[in-house]
Amino acid sequence: MPGILSELRVLELTHRPSGAYCAKLLADQGADTIKVEPPGWGDQARHEPPFIDEVPHPDRGTSYLAFNTNKRGITLDVEQAEGRELFERLAATADIILESYSPGRLAELGLGYERLSQSNPGLILVSITYFGQDGPYANYQGDDLVAQAMGGYLYAVTGSASQPPMGTALQQMEITAARNGAVAVMAALLRREQSAEGTHIDVSTMEAAVSTPSGLIHPYTYTGRNPHRGGSDGNVMDGMHLPTLDGEVTLTTAGTGGRPMEAWAEFLEEPGLLDSRFASRSGRMEHWEELHGLVAPKLAQWTNLDLMRESMARGLVVGLVQTPQQVVESPHLEERGFFVEMDHASAGPLKYPGSGFFIDGENAMASDRPAPRLGEHNVEILCGELGLTVRDLGLLRAARVI
Amino acid sequence: MAEKGILDGVRVLTLEQVHALPWGTGFLADLGADVIRVESPDHLQDRKAGPFPGGTAGEEWWNEAGNMVYYGARNKRSLCMAVTDPRGKEVFLKLVEKADIVTDNFRPGTMQRFGFDHDSLSAINPRIITLSSTAYGYTGPWRRAGSRARTVDAACGLSYLTGYEGGPSVRASNNYMDHSVGDNVAYALLLALYQRNKTGKGMRVDLTMLETGVSAVGPAILEAQRGITRDRLGCAHWWKAPHNVYPAGGDDRWIVIVVSSDTEWESLKEAMGSPQWAEGTKFGTALARWHNRHELDELIANWTSQHDDLELAQRLQGLGIAAGSAMTAQDLVNDSHLQERDYMWEFSNPQAPAVGPRLFAGRPYRDPGNPMSIETVAGLGQDNEAILAELAGLSPAEIGELESEGVVFGAPRPDEPRP
Numbered sequence: 100m101p102g103i104l105s106e107l108r109v110l111e112l113t114h115r116p117s118g119a120y121c122a123k124l125l126a127d128q129g130a131d132t133i134k135v136e137p138p139g140w141g142d143q144a145r146h147e148p149p150f151i152d153e154v155p156h157p158d159r160g161t162s163y164l165a166f167n168t169n170k171r172g173i174t175l176d177v178e179q180a181e182g183r184e185l186f187e188r189l190a191a192t193a194d195i196i197l198e199s200y201s202p203g204r205l206a207e208l209g210l211g212y213e214r215l216s217q218s219n220p221g222l223i224l225v226s227i228t229y230f231g232q233d234g235p236y237a238n239y240q241g242d243d244l245v246a247q248a249m250g251g252y253l254y255a256v257t258g259s260a261s262q263p264p265m266g267t268a269l270q271q272m273e274i275t276a277a278r279n280g281a282v283a284v285m286a287a288l289l290r291r292e293q294s295a296e297g298t299h300i301d302v303s304t305m306e307a308a309v310s311t312p313s314g315l316i317h318p319y320t321y322t323g324r325n326p327h328r329g330g331s332d333g334n335v336m337d338g339m340h341l342p343t344l345d346g347e348v349t350l351t352t353a354g355t356g357g358r359p360m361e362a363w364a365e366f367l368e369e370p371g372l373l374d375s376r377f378a379s380r381s382g383r384m385e386h387w388e389e390l391h392g393l394v395a396p397k398l399a400q401w402t403n404l405d406l407m408r409e410s411m412a413r414g415l416v417v418g419l420v421q422t423p424q425q426v427v428e429s430p431h432l433e434e435r436g437f438f439v440e441m442d443h444a445s446a447g448p449l450k451y452p453g454s455g456f457f458i459d460g461e462n463a464m465a466s467d468r469p470a471p472r473l474g475e476h477n478v479e480i481l482c483g484e485l486g487l488t489v490r491d492l493g494l495l496r497a498a499r500v501i
Numbered sequence: 502m503a504e505k506g507i508l509d510g511v512r513v514l515t516l517e518q519v520h521a522l523p524w525g526t527g528f529l530a531d532l533g534a535d536v537i538r539v540e541s542p543d544h545l546q547d548r549k550a551g552p553f554p555g556g557t558a559g560e561e562w563w564n565e566a567g568n569m570v571y572y573g574a575r576n577k578r579s580l581c582m583a584v585t586d587p588r589g590k591e592v593f594l595k596l597v598e599k600a601d602i603v604t605d606n607f608r609p610g611t612m613q614r615f616g617f618d619h620d621s622l623s624a625i626n627p628r629i630i631t632l633s634s635t636a637y638g639y640t641g642p643w644r645r646a647g648s649r650a651r652t653v654d655a656a657c658g659l660s661y662l663t664g665y666e667g668g669p670s671v672r673a674s675n676n677y678m679d680h681s682v683g684d685n686v687a688y689a690l691l692l693a694l695y696q697r698n699k700t701g702k703g704m705r706v707d708l709t710m711l712e713t714g715v716s717a718v719g720p721a722i723l724e725a726q727r728g729i730t731r732d733r734l735g736c737a738h739w740w741k742a743p744h745n746v747y748p749a750g751g752d753d754r755w756i757v758i759v760v761s762s763d764t765e766w767e768s769l770k771e772a773m774g775s776p777q778w779a780e781g782t783k784f785g786t787a788l789a790r791w792h793n794r795h796e797l798d799e800l801i802a803n804w805t806s807q808h809d810d811l812e813l814a815q816r817l818q819g820l821g822i823a824a825g826s827a828m829t830a831q832d833l834v835n836d837s838h839l840q841e842r843d844y845m846w847e848f849s850n851p852q853a854p855a856v857g858p859r860l861f862a863g864r865p866y867r868d869p870g871n872p873m874s875i876e877t878v879a880g881l882g883q884d885n886e887a888i889l890a891e892l893a894g895l896s897p898a899e900i901g902e903l904e905s906e907g908v909v910f911g912a913p914r915p916d917e918p919r920p
Binding site: 151231236407451 | 507552643651654657661665674688689704712717720731739740757823863866870
């Protein structure tokens with residue numbers, strides 16, 4: 100089936116992973132998404148390691164490739180009048196524009212919401228920045244780590260109580276901001292169907308971080324205590340990672356009918372777990388080293404996939420701590436058809452993650468095209484749609500507009 | 502439900518527990534949908550999970566938990582009814598006739614056992630959208646596996662990549678996966694509504710936590726296919742240095758500093774008072790700083806530990822350096838930026854007068870076209886009568902019968918253990 104958003108056009112004029120990922124979420128549902136990059140250098144993510152086959156090349160950055168699926172790409176310098184004019188013409192055809200300039204900069208360029216919505220009243224403009232469009236931090240510099248810190252996530256969530264704060268890998272606050280942006284866009288599209296009105300949406304990555312843990316702000320306002328990192332410290336049965344033959348696993352006391360030690364003693368064939376010291380959660384925490392000494396050698400006899408299968412059969416709940424390699428090779432994901440394969444001109448064929456949902460049994464992830472090479476669709480879009488000649492393109496290129 | 506939101510007229514029946522799905526349907530409730538939380542009298546864990554004022558559950562604990570305001574029942578309605586009872590099932594199926602969306606987060610198989618699988622519901626209402634939010638999905642060898650957000654944090658690859666530099670893997674969070682799934686649920690449901698506006702047809706959505714998690718670690722998935730491994734780096738970075746969290750003055754106070762260019766490094770040196778150690782080749786280039794980052798981090802830590810983190814972050818930001826305090830919840834509640842943006846929402850739940858007004862994290866985006874706020878929070882079974890009368894068409898006598906015969910509940914059973 101054609102993507103749900105296939106009748107829509109998205110322009111992406113963003114500089115950080117949050118914007119790229121938000122546009123990707125829309126592109127993966129079929130929206131005709133045009134990534135607008137500065138000429139010459141392009142998206143900064145093109146230049147950030149690691150690179151496919153370890154070759155530093157602007158089409159091979161793995162974050163770039165992962166966050167720009169199903170988009171077309173053009174280069175355009177909107178700092179120049181010529182570039183702005185072309186952008187404006189494209190903007191008139193767009194349903195959604197994503198941008199991540201410092202607040203006010205887009206308006207300074209003459210491309211603010213007021214201006215663009217005059218000729219395109221249904222336009223949905225999404226500004227996706229670290230701190231939002233107003234307030235004392237609006238012009239602060241950010242990145243994912245700064246957002247984790249200022250959003251309270253760093254202090255409270257991932258690390259160990261006895262060590263410094265430590266964050267979540269792989270820019271998850273950027274991704275969370277992007278997901279929030281995509282929800283906001285869908286709500287705005289539904290509103291537009293009724294009212295024909297567009298809107299200007301303000302997404303903040305810092306606020307995405309604050310909203311993310313279920314237990315940050317209101318646990319404090321209810322109890323007066325600051326939530327603090329270290330939730331899995333010394334928690335053998337409900338938090339720690341424990342080695343197996345070919346990886347790691349994390350156990351839970353779920354699915355044991357309220358008798359976790361009996362259930363695990365039977366499963367692991369380790370009667371030592373029935374010791375009364377381990378009967379309560381607090382006892383297990385107090386004697387965690389002894390408990391670890393009993394559990395770890397038993398788990399070390401299992402392979403990950405065997406452990407998953409057998410524990411599942413007994414109704415026990417475990418989590419395999421999978422490496423990315425194990426995820427790629429997962430028989431479960433293979434059977435579900437989760438990954439979509441796309442062949443990139445420079446990076447070659449690769450399996451890309453799907454959207455996380457299937458609709459009527461179909462993977463709801465477009466596989467139209469891998470991430471665009473820099474300026475790959477300049478001719479197709481600037482000549483094919485805006486009517487420039489190839490000669491015009493040459494002039495614009497010489498003037499570094501494209 | 503919120504007044505006159507964009508989803509006015511959209512009705513959602515949700516058989517939901519814990520965090521992920523309630524977080525997702527909470528967006529629809531905020532946007533004006535009539536989200537009916539169908540709660541089981543036998544599974545009141547969500548209402549027991551707190552937090553409670555002062556950490557102690559009160560007399561009417563089932564309406565006092567903070568999580569119910571933050572996502573469980575905010576802007577939703579509550580019908581507390583045993584759908585496992587044949588009479589409860591009959592009522593549920595009547596409600597399906599007047600619903601647009603049915604969501605659940607049971608393991609695959611449970612909805613079918615209830616007779617609530619997509620095909621059965623679609624036969625009653627062909628426009629119905631059903632969404633099941635599960636750990637591993639309706640197909641594949643792991644479909645019957647139980648889960649916690651933490652176990653899927655592990656299975657999707659995120660935990661493996663997270664950890665202190667040189668240290669073991671740790672779970673990123675006990676509930677980050679719940680939250681991502683909730684966001685993805687909201688996205689998928691709004692997409693489904695958008696699609697149904699075009700086709701008039703319902704659809705079936707099979708949404709999983711594992712796959713939502715994998716979709717968030719895409720770069721590592723591509724790298725794995727070409728033999729590239731990612732070391733755990735804690736708060737350090739693949740190519741930036743300094744990029745870390747540093748101790749500040751005071752107990753358990755910390756500041757993050759990120760330098761992305763030579764210009765920013767020059768500014769940081771100046772802020773540090775141009776110390777002798779910062780001159781010379783050891784830290785002179787981006788490459789040198791990265792290779793010597795452990796020594797660099799120690800030297801910076803010596804400096805930051807003499808400063809107040811909030812003041813220092815502000816000063817560094819004034820010089821164009823990305824820096825920020827590792828904020829506590831208390832810092833955030835008092836934060837001038839969030840206050841000026843009206844980010845936090847104060848809410849006083851009339852269903853739980855003992856709790857009084859409390860602050861909650863707000864929505865992390867603003868759309869003047871679709872404003873959101875907490876307007877109501879459903880007490881347990883608060884809307885039983887309205888829903889049964891208006892939507893299921895039951896008479897007061899029939900409703901009274903369901904109440905007296907233990908199908909519908911306005912409060913926990915008298916012998917329900919207190920949290």
